[in-house]
Amino acid sequence: METNAQPVVAVIDDEEMVVTSIRTYLQLETDYRICGFTDPEEAVKHLETHPVDVVITDIMMPKLNGVQLLACAKRFQPEATRILLTGHADKQNAIQAINEVGVYQYLEKPWENAQLLLVINSAIERTQLFRQLRGKIAELDAAHGNIKDIQARLIRAFL
């Protein structure tokens, strides 16, 4: 999956008001591209083919809960940073989410815009660092392959 020059944030909540509020705030405050979904299954379909930097989701949703959705996100885009935003201050859900899908942050509603933005910015930075790291590892692998190739040729030349 290709990466984005412009950071992309996916916001999923079955309440339209939450998606609209967060989208409007982020559009005012940042140049990020916001993909909003009120249907978690639609969100999963989108995540399968479109790269995102951050996934923010509610927990309690019909069809698919937030932890299940983040498990799909992790499968399709492991480097995308996962955040839970929930009105249900349920420690059990949080523990499950952290253990099963590696949630980066767990935020409670009502959220504070400034805090949300801080978390999203850190999440984007984290995702980009992961991608850079993956790129560097690929470069190192390629360089290592070249060195081994040269070594093999040298050995052949001297034998």
Add this chain to the structure above:
Amino acid sequence: MAPDELSNTEQLRRELELARASLAEARKMASLGQLLTAVVHEINTPIGSLVSNNEVARRSLEALKRVLAGSPEAAGIVDTMAGLAAIDKIACERLVAVVHSVRGFSSAARGDRGSAQVNDLIDNALKLAAWIYGKRITVEKDYGGPPAIECYPQPLGQAFLNLLVNAGQAIDGQGTVTVRTRAEGGYIHIAISDTGPGIRPEDRPKIFTSGFSTKPLAGRLGASGAGAGGPSGEGTGLGLAITRDIIVELHGGAIDFESQPGAGATFHVRIPTEQGRKHGD
């Protein structure tokens, strides 16, 4: 039946009645806790949107005012809208504060042990007690900046709420509830005073007894009125018994009171700053 046996039977019957009342109260509180949790969950989402939208609206109005700088009439309309948005911001902040306060008290379980500031727990309890106090009761705070303590924050907050509600309900008409906190050795000393009529001498030995209340069904529950009620036992006489249990049994602390007829009452709570230590160690 011999008089002694009769007395024992009567005593057992009373204890059974109290146990039944305690159980009914515990069930009621558990249901109430679940209900509150559900209500808080339901209103968190719209409040989150309101707070977020309000910030966007205020900033958009500021931008609009700059754009409309050449038109005094339009700028005046924007000023009016900005004024209303500023009021909405205050309203939103109050809603958020209420949600945070209620969330702290909505769990029926004792929750996890952790570090908490006593002053913060009292402030949260005061926000809820303020609903009962209205404009009738003035609150005076004298906080001594005690250190954070290791405790069970949820039940401890409930204990403070019980004492604060009792203090407020002890006062007929206008009055003052005073809260004082101090660090004393390895303990935090919290004193909650009211300007009510004081506790009658004959009621004092029974004040922490489960089921004791000066007005058993729905009467005055104040400290000065020797009631034992509040949010955890209004009318059943369980509030102060539960409070004592939280302070003494759960936290190894101590609770007592002093009262002069006509001069109000003061409840003294002492909580060890580190758990595992008992009051008097």
